[in-house]
Amino acid sequence: MPLIPEEPQIHESAQGPRATPASGRTAPTPRPVPGPRPAAPSRPGRPGPVRPTPPVQRTPRDVTPAKPGPSGPAAPAATAASPQIQLIPASAEGALDAAEEAVDLLLDSGRAPGDVLVITTGAQHPWAEHELSFGEMSYWAQHDAGDDVFYADAAVASRAASRPVVVVAVNGGPASAAATALPLAHSRAGALLIVCGDPQQINSVLGAGV
16 A cells, blocks of 8 residues: 655754844843832931930929810810919029920820920020021921921010910020010910929019919
8 A cells, every 4th residue: 555655753953043033133131120229318408406305214303294185175265264384493594404304295295296385585495596597487487387396585476376385494584584475475375384494483473474
């Protein structure tokens, strides 16, 4: 019977040359995948208010934690007329430090920075000096933003709006500065007024002016 011719088999060794890219160039070697990019350096800018970091587990002897005021719709009306007053005895030289400790304690207890206004009767707080170096417009713009503790000298504190907590540092200055700043601070404090200074001087002013 007739033989059926076998189909030719193509062995691998007989295969032709492998295809090359149409351009005639060899395929480029794949580049390694780049890793995460390093974080971009922060842009230089004006430093914000820097307050000294309170030491760990600091417990001021004269500062007592502020009790949270009543909540609810009736709370502002009840506290605005008569804020709670706390007196922290301190010398004129130590009044500013005592005020700083009081602010730290308020923030640690949950008070928002924008709730606090600090008034000085003598030398300005370093934050106020720094911010005023950029001009009064920038300084008061931060007050209007209301998102951080604001420091004001007694001479300009009348421009400051009311805040839930007002801290006064009787750190020197003429007697008239304290006599003006304390009643003003009392009128600006919504829930709590903290006064750091000589108790006799403070009581004489608050007793006569409030």
